Amino acid sequence: MIRFEDILDKIESYKPDYDEELLQRAYIFSAREHRGQVRSSGEPYLIHPLNVAYILADMRLDETSIAVGLLHDVLEDTLTTKEKLQETFGNDVAELVDGVTKISRYAYVSKEEQQAETFRKMLLAMVGDLRVVLVKLADRLHNMRTLQYLPEERRHAIAKETLEIYAPIANRLGMGKVKAELEDYSLQHLHPREYDELSKTVAEKLAVSGDLVDRIRSTLAQRLRENGIDCEVYGRVKSMFSIWAKLRRQETDIGQVYDYLAFRIITPSIKDCYAALGFVHQMWRPVPGRIKDYIAMPKPNLYQSLHTTVVAEKGQPFEVQIRTREMDLIAEQGIAAHWKYKEGRVGAHDDDKSFLWLRQLVEQQQEIKDPRLFLHSLKIDLYPDEVYTFTPKGDVFAFPRGATPLDFAYRIHTDVGHRCVGARVNGKLVPLRTALKNGDIVEILQGTTQTPSREWLNIAVTSRARHKIRHWLNTEQKHRSIELGRKLIEKEAKRYKVQWRKLVAENALDGVLSEHGLARLDDLYADVGYGKISARSVVERFATDEVKEKGPAAEAGVLQQAVRKIFPFTSSSQTIKVRGYDDLLTYLAKCCNPLPGEPIVGYVTRGKGVAVHSANCPNVKNLMFNPDREIEVEWADQRQSQFQVELEVVAEDRQGILARVISTISNLKTNIRHLETRTGDGRATIDLALEIADLKHLEKVTKSIGVVDGVIRVERRYNTGRHATA
Numbered sequence: 226m227i228r229f230e231d232i233l234d235k236i237e238s239y240k241p242d243y244d245e246e247l248l249q250r251a252y253i254f255s256a257r258e259h260r261g262q263v264r265s266s267g268e269p270y271l272i273h274p275l276n277v278a279y280i281l282a283d284m285r286l287d288e289t290s291i292a293v294g295l296l297h298d299v300l301e302d303t304l305t306t307k308e309k310l311q312e313t314f315g316n317d318v319a320e321l322v323d324g325v326t327k328i329s330r331y332a333y334v335s336k337e338e339q340q341a342e343t344f345r346k347m348l349l350a351m352v353g354d355l356r357v358v359l360v361k362l363a364d365r366l367h368n369m370r371t372l373q374y375l376p377e378e379r380r381h382a383i384a385k386e387t388l389e390i391y392a393p394i395a396n397r398l399g400m401g402k403v404k405a406e407l408e409d410y411s412l413q414h415l416h417p418r419e420y421d422e423l424s425k426t427v428a429e430k431l432a433v434s435g436d437l438v439d440r441i442r443s444t445l446a447q448r449l450r451e452n453g454i455d456c457e458v459y460g461r462v463k464s465m466f467s468i469w470a471k472l473r474r475q476e477t478d479i480g481q482v483y484d485y486l487a488f489r490i491i492t493p494s495i496k497d498c499y500a501a502l503g504f505v506h507q508m509w510r511p512v513p514g515r516i517k518d519y520i521a522m523p524k525p526n527l528y529q530s531l532h533t534t535v536v537a538e539k540g541q542p543f544e545v546q547i548r549t550r551e552m553d554l555i556a557e558q559g560i561a562a563h564w565k566y567k568e569g570r571v572g573a574h575d576d577d578k579s580f581l582w583l584r585q586l587v588e589q590q591q592e593i594k595d596p597r598l599f600l601h602s603l604k605i606d607l608y609p610d611e612v613y614t615f616t617p618k619g620d621v622f623a624f625p626r627g628a629t630p631l632d633f634a635y636r637i638h639t640d641v642g643h644r645c646v647g648a649r650v651n652g653k654l655v656p657l658r659t660a661l662k663n664g665d666i667v668e669i670l671q672g673t674t675q676t677p678s679r680e681w682l683n684i685a686v687t688s689r690a691r692h693k694i695r696h697w698l699n700t701e702q703k704h705r706s707i708e709l710g711r712k713l714i715e716k717e718a719k720r721y722k723v724q725w726r727k728l729v730a731e732n733a734l735d736g737v738l739s740e741h742g743l744a745r746l747d748d749l750y751a752d753v754g755y756g757k758i759s760a761r762s763v764v765e766r767f768a769t770d771e772v773k774e775k776g777p778a779a780e781a782g783v784l785q786q787a788v789r790k791i792f793p794f795t796s797s798s799q800t801i802k803v804r805g806y807d808d809l810l811t812y813l814a815k816c817c818n819p820l821p822g823e824p825i826v827g828y829v830t831r832g833k834g835v836a837v838h839s840a841n842c843p844n845v846k847n848l849m850f851n852p853d854r855e856i857e858v859e860w861a862d863q864r865q866s867q868f869q870v871e872l873e874v875v876a877e878d879r880q881g882i883l884a885r886v887i888s889t890i891s892n893l894k895t896n897i898r899h900l901e902t903r904t905g906d907g908r909a910t911i912d913l914a915l916e917i918a919d920l921k922h923l924e925k926v927t928k929s930i931g932v933v934d935g936v937i938r939v940e941r942r943y944n945t946g947r948h949a950t951a
């Protein structure tokens with residue numbers, strides 16, 4: 226328990242000439258005013274202001290701040306007036322206590338407005354006198370330490386507010402120690418089970434690793450001292466909150482925690498910091514991408530340190546922070562550490578770079594009237610590692626850097642993600658790959674027929690979006706394979722005059738299923754759809770001997786019924802729109818990229834649906850050794866769209882030949898996507914990729930190039946290098 230004398234001792238240690246009389250009066254005043262009041266813990270109320278004052282002394286603040294700590298609740302919880310405080314303690318103390326009191330007074334109803342208002346007041350207070358905020362932080366810290374006495378609902382609300390407002394502000398002020406403690410307590414109350422599990426897991430790991438922490442620490446210290454670096458080395462377990470937050474980010478199980486140890490090296494000079502980093506890397510292998518030089522590039526809150534993560538024995542990683550004594554003080558106490566050098570008011574009027582952000586924030590907040598928008602803009606600044614984006618309605622979504630509109634779409638709703646066809650960012654249409662930036666207003670465009678494609682897995686970065694896309698693809702592929710398999714079997718059943726539906730209704734298929742080790746009929750369909758089992762082998766056994774002898778009905782007539790209507794596809798996306806209720810998973814084969822209008826054939830691939838090839842594609846001829854898997858397909862619609870066609874033009878190697886070919890192509894209003902030439906043996910070969918609308922268009926282009934003076938021949942190229950079903 227903190228006694229008044231402890232506070233005095235503490236101040237004495239860093240400010241021997243402090244005004245003891247002021248503190249005596251503040252203590253007596255507070256004790257008298259709070260007499261008879263008790264906290265939820267059952268202790269006398271005075272315990273609370275005493276602890277707050279002690280925390281402030283721990284921050285090495287001046288005696289005015291500490292007096293305010295002792296008095297911070299008298300306006301709120303007793304009959305004392307501001308005038309009375311003014312009379313007794315002077316203007317400074319009265320204004321500060323008033324400022325602290327005002328921060329937690331709400332005239333607003335909604336949670337969000339309330340939060341925004343707390344932020345606003347904190348900011349204004351910081352501009353006026355930073356000490357208000359420091360006292361408020363100390364107040365919150367002690368309240369968090371003693372939160373267990375409150376009912377659950379209150380605890381949750383307070384912990385949430387602490388996590389959303391107080392910890393970020395402590396962070397922004399560079400007060401790492403306060404921030405970490407606020408976060409840990411919040412976690413403990415918001416997710417008590419996870420917190421317990423995590424602490425237990427870490428404790429077990431520590432027990433198993435034996436004296437690992439001591440070993441690493443002494444190895445480090447010894448090695449550095451041998452090399453003439455005067456240093457102190459500390460080892461610790463990282464804060465529970467930081468471990469928890471990282472596991473959350475990576476969506477890892479609590480049991481999987483391994484990155485939980487951190488060591489700190491304090492050296493006398495910056496030069497020694499870098500030298501020490503070198504020795505650390507000589508001793509253990511550094512993890513790439515984890516070396517951070519915050520000495521050369523301080524964080525916005527003035528934090529400076531070198532960071533690295535290395536891997537010790539048995540693959541145990543640990544973080545090493547290296548900094549000077551002064552940097553360490555700033556890292557722990559932040560803005561409060563500046564206090565040593567200053568007396569009296571500290572605020573944004575100060576000619577101090579560290580207050581620039583604060584001034585900017587205050588200017589910003591005066592322009593933003595909507596409390597929600599204000600809150601959002603503030604959060605952007607308080608969590609600089611994240612990207613904050615808005616819906617047109619002003620709802621905010623935070624993403625890791627690199628997130629795209631697709632991540633945004635999936636954050637709104639899974640269905641919005643699935644149907645996402647594009648996005649407007651700040652009013653402009655952008656490609657789905659665009660990385661979102663802070664403050665972007667994102668509007669998702671949805672299509673009625675759009676569905677996720679495999680390509681999307683390369684665009685989405687958040688695990689949520691990627692999970693949803695993968696799940697959809699798997700389900701959809703299975704679903705479509707079942708459909709395809711069912712149709713293939715039914716088609717085959719007709720040819721063999723087998724009454725398939727009747728067999729199904731009579732459960733006469735158990736033999737087939739067990740033969741293939743399958744549990745359900747759908748699994749059989751899926752396997753046929755995937756091409757693992759041929760439809761014929763399933764059906765044939767049920768045919769009459771007569772049919773078996775005569776052979777199945779002719780292909781043509783029956784195949785006609787299985788014709789698929791295929792739309793030309795309009796983008797480079799691999800999704801193909803297929804019309805009608807009987808759509809199947811189809812795609813245009815990459816080896817030949819068939820054009821609308823030209824003859825095409827479909828081929829049932831293993832696991833990827835129906836590949837649609839140009840009938841002239843050389844790959845098809847090789848594939849047709851298995852006619853069971855051929856499906857007749859036809860174009861459904863001749864819409865205006867562009868397809869890429871590759872041509873090889875062989876010409877005499879003469880000057881100007883290339884220019885003539887190109888102008889011939891552009892005279893036909895045809896775009897060239899790719900062009901490459903090579904020469905040899907007196908010949909020039911021009912490889913072209915052109916945007917072609919249909920077969921007629923292609924014929925016209927080919928003919929025109931063919932008659933260019935000097936051109937020997939023009940050939941369409943089929944990419945036979947790629948596997949036909951790929």
Ligand code: MN
Nearest residue numbers: 273297298364
């Ligand atoms: Mn209080």
